[in-house]
Amino acid sequence: MTEETADVVVIGGGITGAATAHALARDGVGVVLVERFGLAAMASRWTLAGVRQSGRHPAELPLALAAVARWAELGQELGAPTGYRRHGNMRLARTPEEVEVIRRLVEEQARLGLDLDFLPSTEAVREREPALAPTVLAASFCASDGSADPAPSVEAFARAAERHGARLHLGERALGVEVEGGRLQAVRTDQRRIATERAVIACGAFGNELLAPLGLAVPLREPMVTVLQTEPLPPLLGPVLGVANADMAGRQEASGRLRVTSGAGDWRGVLTTEPEPRVSPPAGSIAQVIEKLSFVLPAFRDCPVHAAWAGLLDLTPDGLPVLDRVPGTEGLFAAMGFSGHGFGIGPVTGEIMAHLVRGEPTGFDLAPFRFDRFNSAGTPEAGLTLHG
Ligand SMILES: Cc1cc2nc3c(=O)[nH]c(=O)nc-3n(C[C@H](O)[C@H](O)[C@H](O)COP(=O)(O)OP(=O)(O)OC[C@H]3O[C@@H](n4cnc5c(N)ncnc54)[C@H](O)[C@@H]3O)c2cc1C
Structure with a gap:
């Protein structure tokens, strides 16, 4: 020793x-x-x-605003690429109830000083993101959100x-x-x-x-989130996607791969730690991710899947x-x-x-x-x- x-x-x-x-x-x-x-x-x-301010708890919003400003300079400061891109975050509403959730979210967050838009109709959403389905009724859009390569x-x-x-x-x-x-x-x-x-x-x-x-x-608590990653694809999706009730999310990486996730679900599996921590997602959760993604992004159903894994959250x-x-x-x-x-x-x-x-x-x-x-x-x- x-x-x-x-x-x-x-x-x-x-x-x-x-x-x-x-x-x-x-x-x-x-x-x-x-x-x-x-x-x-x-x-x-x-x-x-995702590197987002939108949808943040008011207590976390000041940290998120400062982080977005900092991410832009990080690659230069650290001397290595972070893959940070400011390509926006769109939070989707799929039901009339979710439309109200998103409308309120936009109002509350605008009051807190965040610059974000409410896209009030399917047409407004699809004008910005043509690959999204008519099942999307409305959305928030925060142009200064984005993502990085983790x-x-x-x-x-x-x-x-x-x-x-x-x-x-x-x-x-x-x-x-x-x-x-x-x-x-x-x-x-x-x-x-x-x-x-x-x-x-x-x-x-x-x-x-x-x-x-x-x-x-x-x-x-340690709920599980399932993640699927596709093979590289031509440009399909601009912003990071979320939904009103947080039961799915996704983005297209700079590499062209789609990386999409489930919501947080109970987990009773095993975390193997050798050679590295790994949680294997149940098949049913993979099926749900495919269903939920395809509902808003129909092209997803035909995408070749490269990898699937799951992650645990440290939820307070x-x-x-x-x-x-x-x-x-x-x-x-x-x-x-x-x-x-x-x-x-x-x-x-x-x-x-x-x-x-x-x-x-x-x-x-x-x-x-x-x-x-x-x-x-x-x-x-x-x-x-x-x-x-
Ligand atoms: C599927 C999924 C999607 C997510 N999406 C987003 C998102 O879009 N945007 C966002 O902001 N956040 C997201 N999160 C959350 C975000 O990834 C985490 O909050 C963040 O990565 C936590 O970082 P951390 O360094 O605190 O913890 P971790 O990344 O878990 O790091 C902890 C480290 O500690 C090490 N460690 C543990 N015990 C010991 C020990 N005894 N000795 C030495 N080392 C130890 C571990 O090996 C590990 O490397 C997501 C999380 C998951 C799982």
């Missing part, structure tokens, strides 16, 4: 951990990033990777962090934290002890494994993440519970966590993201605003 020291240990090499490590290393902090598998091994690879984006953050001096320990599992007198002393991995006064838990759905020995947990009761100090342990921080929409805001989450770790103001109201908010009685169960 080797010994090492670090100013800060970031545990988890998804978008959250990689962006946090980058923000710290860029500003001269000595960072070690510990990742159990490879970079982007879980949600940050499974994801649809794994390359995480890789770009991590490698830029490395160039700024961060050490990346990939294929290394954090087993726990050492605490003495209420202060963090070290992070223990399966390969070494890293003496440090500050650490960030950015382990997605596995975050509670490190909190449990401290007698703590973020209440998480109110659908918002925890971005906070871990109560009771000086020096320990948590960024988890992104509830199906943590990819787009990742570049800003990283900056926020870096400021928190350094004891600096973050520039955002973090009250909605407090660790201990779930302890108060009556935390409402969230409607899932979802990915896309």
